[in-house]
Structures are given as C-alpha cells and as structure tokens.
Amino acid sequence: MRTHEAGALHGDFASLRPSWLSVPEDVNAILPQLWSGGVERAEDGVLHIGGLSVEKLAAEFATPAYVFDEDDFRARCRAWTEAFADADVFYASKAFCSKAVLRAAAEEGLSVDVCTAGELAVALAAGIEPARLGLHGNNKSPAELHQAVAIGVGRIVADSFQEIERLEAIAKELGKRPNVMVRVNVGVEAHTHEFIATAHEDQKFGFALADGVAYDAARRVIAAEHLHLLGLHSHIGSQIFDTAAFEVSAARVARLQAKLQADFGVVLAELDLGGGFGMAYTTQDDPQPPAEIAASLRKIVADECAAAGIDVPRLSIEPGRTLIGPTMFTLYEVGTVKPVTLSGGASRLYVSVDGGISDNIRTALYDATYSATLASRASAATPALARVVGKHCESGDIVVKDEFLPADVRPGDLLAVPGTGAYCRSMGSNYNHVPRPPVVAVRDGQARVILARETVDDLLRLDVG
Numbered sequence: 001m002r003t004h005e006a007g008a009l010h011g012d013f014a015s016l017r018p019s020w021l022s023v024p025e026d027v028n029a030i031l032p033q034l035w036s037g038g039v040e041r042a043e044d045g046v047l048h049i050g051g052l053s054v055e056k057l058a059a060e061f062a063t064p065a066y067v068f069d070e071d072d073f074r075a076r077c078r079a080w081t082e083a084f085a086d087a088d089v090f091y092a093s094k095a096f097c098s099k100a101v102l103r104a105a106a107e108e109g110l111s112v113d114v115c116t117a118g119e120l121a122v123a124l125a126a127g128i129e130p131a132r133l134g135l136h137g138n139n140k141s142p143a144e145l146h147q148a149v150a151i152g153v154g155r156i157v158a159d160s161f162q163e164i165e166r167l168e169a170i171a172k173e174l175g176k177r178p179n180v181m182v183r184v185n186v187g188v189e190a191h192t193h194e195f196i197a198t199a200h201e202d203q204k205f206g207f208a209l210a211d212g213v214a215y216d217a218a219r220r221v222i223a224a225e226h227l228h229l230l231g232l233h234s235h236i237g238s239q240i241f242d243t244a245a246f247e248v249s250a251a252r253v254a255r256l257q258a259k260l261q262a263d264f265g266v267v268l269a270e271l272d273l274g275g276g277f278g279m280a281y282t283t284q285d286d287p288q289p290p291a292e293i294a295a296s297l298r299k300i301v302a303d304e305c306a307a308a309g310i311d312v313p314r315l316s317i318e319p320g321r322t323l324i325g326p327t328m329f330t331l332y333e334v335g336t337v338k339p340v341t342l343s344g345g346a347s348r349l350y351v352s353v354d355g356g357i358s359d360n361i362r363t364a365l366y367d368a369t370y371s372a373t374l375a376s377r378a379s380a381a382t383p384a385l386a387r388v389v390g391k392h393c394e395s396g397d398i399v400v401k402d403e404f405l406p407a408d409v410r411p412g413d414l415l416a417v418p419g420t421g422a423y424c425r426s427m428g429s430n431y432n433h434v435p436r437p438p439v440v441a442v443r444d445g446q447a448r449v450i451l452a453r454e455t456v457d458d459l460l461r462l463d464v465g
C-alpha cells in the first residue's frame with residue numbers, strides 16, 4: 001500500500017486540496033467574479049438574487065432548481081454586442097436553449113446558432129427570424145438541411161463534401177441560394193490556458209486546412225450554382241483565455257481566404273472565428289472583459305488580412321458559455337453529510353445533495369471545476385474541505401470536487417453552485433430516473449419558471465411498455 005502523501009501533515013487539508021484552492025478567510029464570502037450580478041448574501045446571512053431569498057425560491061419552486069439571473073444575462077449580451085458593434089455576435093444555443101433565453105438574446109441584438117432540428121424548433125418558437133440563425137453540425141440530416149434552406153436560415157456552416165452536395169441539390173430543388181460558410185479545421189487545439197498548433201487536428205469537425213482539403217471545399221461551394229460562399233469559419237475549442245490561439249487560427253484562415261481570392265476572384269464577405277471564450281468557474285479562472293477580447297481580435301484579423309493582402313471581412317463570433325454560464329446557479333438541498341477519514345488521518349466532508357450528475361455532468365465528463373456556498377444561512381463554523389456529491393448510483397457522481405464549506409453544514413441546508421448556466425441543463429439526463437430540474441428566471445425582482453420541472457409522470461409517459 002502506498003503511504004499517504006500527507007506525511008507529517010496528518011489531519012491537514014494540504015494533502016487533499018488542489019494547490020489552487022486556499023482556505024478561505026471568510027467561508028461565507030460571495031466572490032463577485034463567480035456569481036451573477038444580482039446575487040448577494042443579505043444581512044440575515046441568506047443568499048439573495050434580485051432581492052429574493054433562496055429560501056423563498058426553494059419554498060415556491062422546490063429543489064434542485066437552476067436559478068437564472070435574466071438581468072445579468074441581458075447585461076452580458078449587451079456588453080458583447082457593444083464590444084463587437086462592428087461584428088455579428090451569435091449566441092451558441094447549445095450552451096442553454098430555451099424560448100425565453102433565445103428571445104432575450106435576440107432582443108439584446110444577438111443572432112443565434114443552432115445545430116439540430118430541436119434547437120432550430122426552439123429558436124423558431126421563440127420568434128427568431130430565420131435570417132438571424134446559423135446552422136452548424138458535422139452530421140446535419142437531409143431533413144434538417146432541407147428545412148434550413150426552405151425557411152431561409154441566414155448561414156449554413158458546411159462540414160463535409162457530402163453536405164455540400166446535399167445542399168446544392170436541395171437549393172436547386174427549392175430554387176434558393178443559401179449562404180454557406182466552410183468550416184475550416186485549422187489545426188489549433190485550444191483548451192483553457194494552453195493551445196497546440198499542429199498541421200492536422202484529429203477530430204470530426206470541419207475541413208482540414210492541411211493538404212488543401214478546405215481549399216477544395218471552398219472551391220466546390222464557389223462552383224456550385226445554387227450556393228453562395230459567405231466566408232470561412234473556424235471554432236478552435238472552449239474555455240479559452242488566451243487570444244494567442246485565435247491569432248494562429250485567424251492567420252491560417254486569412255491565408256486561405258487570400259488564396260481563394262487570388263485563384264477565383266471571390267471576395268468573401270465574412271469571417272467567423274467561433275466561440276469558446278472562457279468564464280470563471282473558480283478562483284483559478286480570470287476571463288478578459290469582452291471589450292479587450294474585441295480589441296485584440298480586431299487587431300489580429302486586421303494584421304493578418306494586411307499580411308495576406310486582402311480586405312478585412314466582417315467578423316462574427318459565437319460565444320455560448322461566457323454569456324449564459326455565469327448567469328445561473330443550481331440550488332440544492334443537502335440530504336446527508338458524511339465525514340470520510342482517509343489513511344493518514346486527513347478527512348473530507350462528503351455533502352450529498354438532491355441532484356448530481358443528471359443536472360451537471362461536466363465535473364464527471366470533463367473534470368470541470370466548480371465552487372459552492374452554503375446558501376440558506378451564514379455560518380461561524382471553521383471551513384472544512386468538502387466534496388459536493390449527488391444522489392446517483394455512481395461514485396463519479398461529483399458536482400464540486402473540492403471546496404471549503406462550513407464544518408457545520410447539515411441536512412436541510414440549501415447549497416448553491418454558481419456558474420451552471422452553460423452545458424448543465426442542456427447536457428442533463430434522466431439517469432436513475434431523476435427528472436430534470438426547472439429553470440427559474442429572476443428579472444426585476446420577480447421570479448418565474450421558464451423551463452418546467454420534469455416529473456416522474458413525464459418519464460412514465462414515454463415508457464409505453
């Protein structure tokens with residue numbers, strides 16, 4: 001058996017906590033960078049959003065629930081559209097897709113990206129004009145392509161040669177000429193603080209820049225009588241903090257665009273640099289403000305276009321998580337609390353909540369980090385190293401892997417996990433037949449359900465036996 005690394009630090013947290021997580025001076029503190037603008041801990045110690053206490057929200061809507069700060073979402077949308085006033089900002093709806101959220105994004109001046117008939121249906125139900133939609137995906141069905149062309153979706157991002165052929169046939173049949181972008185696999189893999197620039201990227205999306213594949217795809221779209229090549233598209237990853245990765249990808253697509261212009265005389269109107277802008281999940285993350293990102297992308301694209309000898313195309317970007325992620329927290333009720341002592345004597349408090357991997361799979365799937373706070377009261381107890389876990393039959397069912405919570409956290413307490421607006425409800429499941437939580441929106445101090453709680457009856461309705 002391996003001796004425990006704690007060594008002389010028996011009973012200390014040092015061996016168990018990750019190096020970035022320090023013991024908080026005030027375990028009740030609400031760090032503004034991790035929460036939406038409307039959240040604060042009030043005088044009575046209870047977490048409030050838009051002036052409403054989480055106790056009141058839990059009494060009215062039950063737990064678990066995603067609580068959405070709609071004022072904050074709208075403010076973030078405005079910050080991005082103002083910073084990118086000379087560009088088009090598409091909200092990547094896969095991060096979180098509901099009628100109310102898409103409508104709010106459109107009202108604040110954004111366009112919307114969808115990648116399936118399901119997301120498209122929500123956007124249409126929200127009243128978004130098809131011309132303000134973009135359609136993505138590496139395997140759009142012929143029916144999805146047909147619908148997109150028929151209703152006049154503003155841009156279709158082509159992802160394979162078969163798709164270009166299908167689009168041409170559909171457009172011809174319908175007598176239309178849709179705007180098509182060619183997704184370029186630029187050989188830049190970006191994750192959080194690092195990126196790798198290679199000649200080839202081993203993944204399913206797009207046309208490889210290498211070996212002239214993307215060039216060939218663009219050539220085919222240019223040659224297709226019923227397709228209009230709007231521009232090139234690249235999306236290099238997610239949770240990116242460093243614009244250097246965009247610099248490499250922009251340089252590569254600009255060079256391709258210059259070559260297309262030289263060879264075919266086409267001037268491509270737009271350049272889409274995709275999404276992936278990072279947000280703060282924990283104190284490790286320090287995202288740049290949108291105005292800084294805009295200034296640096298604008299400069300990168302201008303420099304690269306000058307170097308490539310082409311005019312600067314209109315820019316578009318597709319943020320998802322940075323817009324919606326910070327605007328929600330998940331409100332849970334604590335069910336059981338179990339101190340687990342490990343060999344070496346150090347101990348970790350396992351705090352079980354009434355949800356888990358079914359409402360937030362990101363921790364298990366991506367090793368994502370989150371934070372948590374005791375929401376229904378402030379506590380004078382010392383901080384204990386805790387792990388917030390769910391109720392599912394799976395030891396990997398972890399919501400927050402490492403966090404300090406007051407040592408007196410107990411059954412019946414409410415716990416809030418911030419930063420759950422992106423890829424939590426949208427990646428939710430019914431594992432263990434747990435119905436998915438509702439989304440409760442708070443705007444102007446009023447709470448309303450925008451996505452209803454699923455019930456066991458909903459699940460049984462599909463079980464036709």
Ligand SMILES: *Cc1c(COP(=O)(O)O)cnc(C)c1O
Pocket residue numbers: 092094095136235237238239274275276277318319320321322422
């Ligand atoms: C996922 C995705 C986005 C959004 O990514 P975020 O990390 O949520 O900003 C944008 N564009 C494309 C093509 C995507 O696949």
